[in-house]
Amino acid sequence: MSKMIFVNLPVADLPASMAFYAALGFENNPHFTDDTAACMVWSESIHVMLLTHDKWRSFTQRPIPPATASEVMLALSLDSREDVDAMNDTAAAQGGTADINPVQDLGFMYNRNLADPDGHVWEAFWMDPSAIPDE
Structure with a gap:
């Protein structure tokens, strides 16, 4: 499996x-x-x-955290910046909260954070590994 x-x-x-x-x-x-x-x-x-x-x-029996707390931030990769924006917009329209943290745009990576109706935090992100700058 x-x-x-x-x-x-x-x-x-x-x-x-x-x-x-x-x-x-x-x-x-x-x-x-x-x-x-x-x-x-x-x-x-x-x-x-x-x-x-x-x-x-x-x-x-551990307590359920309140919706204002963050236990984890779960990240989901998406195919484009537009998909990231669409997921965040959809979350807000469906009872969640958009942009709970500042939008991050590094050029090669773009992300926006949202919370579901219970406060669980998700990071929707797009990344182009070929565009990561050399250090």
Whole structure:
């Protein structure tokens, strides 16, 4: 089996979170989705498990961070600067927050950070490795 990552995120409103991630381009895997959890697929190797708070607590008793906290920043590579802008705009239109950090434009790399409705932080970025300046 190839290596995969499953990012588990506690969410307050599972249907709303599913709609948010679907709007960003994730696809739902119904085999791992029920009333307590949803598997949202970014690629063959990257999956986001959206878990109700009760489901989350069946895995750990550690507290769920408030939406204003940052536990991690997850980065997703996109095909173009325009795709980065579109993801950020879509996030804001779907109940998330756009540009929670300053936009970064290094020429060879461009990124914008967004938060989902529960405050989970995502970095949408585009990079052209061939344009990285020599040091």
